[in-house]
Amino acid sequence: MLSLFYMNFGDTEYPGLQKAENVVRYVSSKHQLKRSSFPALAGEKSPSQFVKWMFSAMGSAEWYMVDASGEFSSDELKMIKKTGVPLLPPDVTIVPDKPNFERGKQVVVKSDNVKNMIVIESYLDPKEPPVRTREWEFPKF
Numbered sequence: 001m002l003s004l005f006y007m008n009f010g011d012t013e014y015p016g017l018q019k020a021e022n023v024v025r026y027v028s029s030k031h032q033l034k035r036s037s038f039p040a041l042a043g044e045k046s047p048s049q050f051v052k053w054m055f056s057a058m059g060s061a062e063w064y065m066v067d068a069s070g071e072f073s074s075d076e077l078k079m080i081k082k083t084g085v086p087l088l089p090p091d092v093t094i095v096p097d098k099p100n101f102e103r104g105k106q107v108v109v110k111s112d113n114v115k116n117m118i119v120i121e122s123y124l125d126p127k128e129p130p131v132r133t134r135e136w137e138f139p140k141f
Helices: 015-027 029-033 047-054 057-063 074-083
Strands: 093-096 107-110 117-123 132-137
Touching: 015 029, 015 057, 015 093, 015 107, 015 117, 015 132, 047 057, 047 093, 047 107, 047 117
Parallel strands: 093 107
Antiparallel strands: 107 117, 117 132
């Protein structure tokens, strides 16, 4: 049931980008963060600290699962999908703070500590403006 929270039924124009956005939304949810190494970090639990953690070796080990053959056996992939854990499409990259011009389709994860928000920008081509921008409140700890 929790996986329904991460779905956006009204928007299927960019399905790969939407799946990558769902990964970020899932990882940044209070439910997932409580189960992660994030609360153990020293200091304030701010959106910028989350972005830094998400792309650290420790954080990326906890969320980075690609929906691609070779990553998992077919049985493992079925089990993961049953749990509702969103998987990153193999043709989309998630990057911190600003577009990576060497990558194609990507979701850029940014923080706004003043508003306590996570901001994501989705790009089909990082040399062009984002095709979508989404934001949501970062959970308080």
